Amino acid sequence: MTRRNAPVENASVLGDAFSMQQGVFADKSLLDVGHVPAPDHIVARNEEIRRLATALNPALTGGAPSNAFLYGKTGTGKSLCARYATTRIVEAAAENGVDVGRVIVDCSQDDTETRAVRATVRGLNDAEETGVVVPETGLGRSRYYGLLWEVLDARFDVALVVLDEIDCLDDTEYLMQLSRAAEAGKLDRCSVGVVGISNKIKYRNRLEERVKSSLQEREIVFTPYDREALREIIRSRLSAFDDDVVGEDVVSKCACLAAEEHGDARKAINLLRHAGELAASDGSDQLTADHVLDAKNVAERDRMRELIAGGTVQQKATLLAVTSLALVEKTRTFKTPEVYAAYEDICAETGLETLSKRRVHDLLREWEFLEVLEITRTGGGRARGSYLQHRLLEDPSLVRSAFDQSGRFAGVGFASGGTTTTWSNI
Numbered sequence: 001m002t003r004r005n006a007p008v009e010n011a012s013v014l015g016d017a018f019s020m021q022q023g024v025f026a027d028k029s030l031l032d033v034g035h036v037p038a039p040d041h042i043v044a045r046n047e048e049i050r051r052l053a054t055a056l057n058p059a060l061t062g063g064a065p066s067n068a069f070l071y072g073k074t075g076t077g078k079s080l081c082a083r084y085a086t087t088r089i090v091e092a093a094a095e096n097g098v099d100v101g102r103v104i105v106d107c108s109q110d111d112t113e114t115r116a117v118r119a120t121v122r123g124l125n126d127a128e129e130t131g132v133v134v135p136e137t138g139l140g141r142s143r144y145y146g147l148l149w150e151v152l153d154a155r156f157d158v159a160l161v162v163l164d165e166i167d168c169l170d171d172t173e174y175l176m177q178l179s180r181a182a183e184a185g186k187l188d189r190c191s192v193g194v195v196g197i198s199n200k201i202k203y204r205n206r207l208e209e210r211v212k213s214s215l216q217e218r219e220i221v222f223t224p225y226d227r228e229a230l231r232e233i234i235r236s237r238l239s240a241f242d243d244d245v246v247g248e249d250v251v252s253k254c255a256c257l258a259a260e261e262h263g264d265a266r267k268a269i270n271l272l273r274h275a276g277e278l279a280a281s282d283g284s285d286q287l288t289a290d291h292v293l294d295a296k297n298v299a300e301r302d303r304m305r306e307l308i309a310g311g312t313v314q315q316k317a318t319l320l321a322v323t324s325l326a327l328v329e330k331t332r333t334f335k336t337p338e339v340y341a342a343y344e345d346i347c348a349e350t351g352l353e354t355l356s357k358r359r360v361h362d363l364l365r366e367w368e369f370l371e372v373l374e375i376t377r378t379g380g381g382r383a384r385g386s387y388l389q390h391r392l393l394e395d396p397s398l399v400r401s402a403f404d405q406s407g408r409f410a411g412v413g414f415a416s417g418g419t420t421t422t423w424s425n426i
């Protein structure tokens with residue numbers, strides 16, 4: 001039963017708070033980041049899946065698969081397609097009586113050679129079947145390798161090792177070892193196929209020649225989703241909501257905003273979930289395009305707040321300087337002397353030590369790295385020389401509200417007159 005059908009007289013304040021979440025959602029878990037959609041809900045990736053399946057296809061008869069690398073920005077479905085294609089290969093091989101093992105190693109967690117080898121062998125071992133116990137700690141790298149080769153030969157004809165976020169691995173030795181295992185005589189029965197996944201398209205350039213020639217991998221590039229694909233992806237998650245809660249206008253709004261933001265499906269789904277939460281918490285029984293816009297603002301503000309919270313006091317002061325300028329001027333672009341003067345004002349207002357121009361410049365560069373600022377050198381003509389321009393990439397009122405919400409810099413530097421903020425609590 002949906003909330004809108006509930007008898008109004010039963011709704012106590014507390015009762016409302018508990019029933020709201022069900023108000024719009026039928027099954028919210030469909031919008032979780034980790035949710036794996038059913039195969040017929042994977043949208044617009046047939047070609048990529050087909051190419052990956054083709055590379056891995058020899059595994060179906062117990063042969064050595066080709067290695068494959070998937071490249072593309074975040075949220076383009078790489079992890080999803082790798083998971084799906086490898087699962088299918090394992091299942092189809094089993095029907096032929098071929099034992100294929102599959103493990104997914106998250107290299108952003110297991111980011112050294114030893115950790116990655118350990119995660120692989122722990123993921124593929126079955127102690128009851130092999131009698132091999134793989135301890136969590138205490139073994140050196142070569143022991144973990146030893147156990148890996150032992151487990152692979154004991155259990156599988158083919159092992160598919162998916163190295164997700166492979167660019168986080170601190171070196172490429174593990175790739176080398178995996179791709180040369182058979183040649184080097186480490187394995188008798190089992191062949192290994194590596195599926196590498198990277199958000200950084202330039203990852204391959206960083207691989208040494210010996211690794212490339214040993215891998216001989218196929219490259220599959222995932223391009224950002226366009227608006228139509230994002231719309232389909234969102235539609236396929238609508239069973240997360242009760243009937244008639246989400247209209248086509250909401251689907252379009254989510255798709256448009258996510259398409260503007262690099263075609264990231266993860267962002268599109270998050271947007272839909274946040275919009276649903278906002279609708280539920282204001283007691284609506286339908287989502288509106290405004291809920292989606294609000295959700296976007298909340299998400300951006302949360303991101304800003306996290307970035308700001310991660311900065312040092314001085315770092316915060318430099319961003320505050322640019323933001324306070326952007327709030328009072330018509331532009332978002334400022335030269336170094338303007339930024340420094342605003343920074344000095346903030347220091348004076350709050351009793352913070354004033355750092356040198358050079359130090360402030362270094363701190364501003366860190367905001368540039370975080371893509372909050374853009375710093376460019378502009379030619380001022382022969383007589384005047386060149387100078388730096390600092391452009392705030394975020395909406396200044398959004399940055400301001402993130403500062404306000406952090407409860408620390410509230411009011412400081414925002415031309416709001418004298419404030420009583422003390423720096424001791426920053």
Ligand SMILES: Nc1ncnc2c1ncn2[C@@H]1O[C@H](COP(=O)(O)OP(=O)(O)O)[C@@H](O)[C@H]1O
Pocket residue numbers: 032033034035036037041042043044045072073074075076077078079080081233236265266269
């Ligand atoms: N083609 C698609 N169809 C349905 N859902 C998708 C599709 N692509 C991505 N998603 C969903 O979007 C989110 C991000 O996808 P993911 O595979 O993790 O991206 P990547 O690994 O490229 O960063 C996941 O929740 C995933 O289920």
Ligand SMILES: [Mg+2]
Pocket residue numbers: 075078079080164
């Ligand atoms: Mg991924």
